[in-house]
Amino acid sequence: MSWDERQRAMLAEMGYRLPVALDATPEPEAAEPEPIVVAAPPPPVMRVAVPAPAPVVAPPPARPASAPVEPALATNFAGLDLPALREAVASCRGCGLCEQRRHAVFGQGALQQAQWLVVTDPPDESEDASGESQPGDAGRLLVRMLHAAGQRRAGDAATAFVTPLVKCRPPRGRAPQPAELEACEAVLARQVALLQPRVVLAMGLQAARRLTGTTEPLGRLRGRVHEWRGLPVVVTFAPGYLLRSAADKAGAWDDLRLALSVLHDS
Numbered sequence: 001m002s003w004d005e006r007q008r009a010m011l012a013e014m015g016y017r018l019p020v021a022l023d024a025t026p027e028p029e030a031a032e033p034e035p036i037v038v039a040a041p042p043p044p045v046m047r048v049a050v051p052a053p054a055p056v057v058a059p060p061p062a063r064p065a066s067a068p069v070e071p072a073l074a075t076n077f078a079g080l081d082l083p084a085l086r087e088a089v090a091s092c093r094g095c096g097l098c099e100q101r102r103h104a105v106f107g108q109g110a111l112q113q114a115q116w117l118v119v120t121d122p123p124d125e126s127e128d129a130s131g132e133s134q135p136g137d138a139g140r141l142l143v144r145m146l147h148a149a150g151q152r153r154a155g156d157a158a159t160a161f162v163t164p165l166v167k168c169r170p171p172r173g174r175a176p177q178p179a180e181l182e183a184c185e186a187v188l189a190r191q192v193a194l195l196q197p198r199v200v201l202a203m204g205l206q207a208a209r210r211l212t213g214t215t216e217p218l219g220r221l222r223g224r225v226h227e228w229r230g231l232p233v234v235v236t237f238a239p240g241y242l243l244r245s246a247a248d249k250a251g252a253w254d255d256l257r258l259a260l261s262v263l264h265d266s
């Protein structure tokens with residue numbers, strides 16, 4: 001596809017009704033990782049001395065067999081390759097978000113190196129239920145946007161990787177807390193180390209704010225190149241938002257063009 005055709009395709013996707021048929025081939029579903037059972041540690045033994053003449057040893061405090069397992073903080077992802085990292089995330093207990101998730105959402109896309117790393121907002125209900133990043137209509141729109149920019153999320157020739165900012169859905173869709181963001185950034189950092197993207201596209205307010213280190217509105221973060229961990233970051237709207245607000249698709253196309261210019265200049 002030539003550049004002009006790509007541009008026409010994206011514009012058509014934005015609702016400009018150009019006569020270009022976009023490739024909307026559904027992507028293969030990601031295999032659900034095997035769960036890992038975490039064993040509870042043995043109960044502590046405590047001895048209590050009683051004065052003479054008859055010393056008595058108190059029995060150790062009993063621990064209920066069903067005691068909940070505390071989240072294991074400081075999970076170490078260093079040294080894991082992409083499949084091992086995906087498996088580790090599926091059973092991760094690195095922060096409290098593990099308690100209520102149905103599935104951790106690792107992301108999908110390039111199997112080795114990626115030109116684009118697309119970081120989306122934390123998983124919504126459909127992502128939590130399926131374990132897939134951006135399923136449904138929002139995902140189809142994202143695939144078409146990437147395709148219009150010359151990127152692919154699926155197949156052996158995939159050049160982009162799409163992953164949420166944190167991998168587990170916060171309860172009732174609340175924003176992740178600082179400690180949760182901090183804990184899960186270790187996963188994102190490992191994904192970056194393995195995929196070595198040349199540009200990061202932050203889609204959505206929460207992803208944009210975290211990767212730019214600000215609390216500014218999305219509108220003020222768009223239209224310029226930020227930096228996160230030495231990588232150029234471009235901010236745009238969340239795919240789900242664009243489904244509801246077609247008027248902003250033209251702005252999203254401007255953002256993709258900015259990301260493309262960063263890619264071509266690097």
Ligand code: SF4
Pocket residue numbers: 089092093094095096097098104166167168180183184187
């Ligand atoms: S949000 Fe991230 S750090 Fe927290 S449990 Fe899920 S994968 Fe682990």
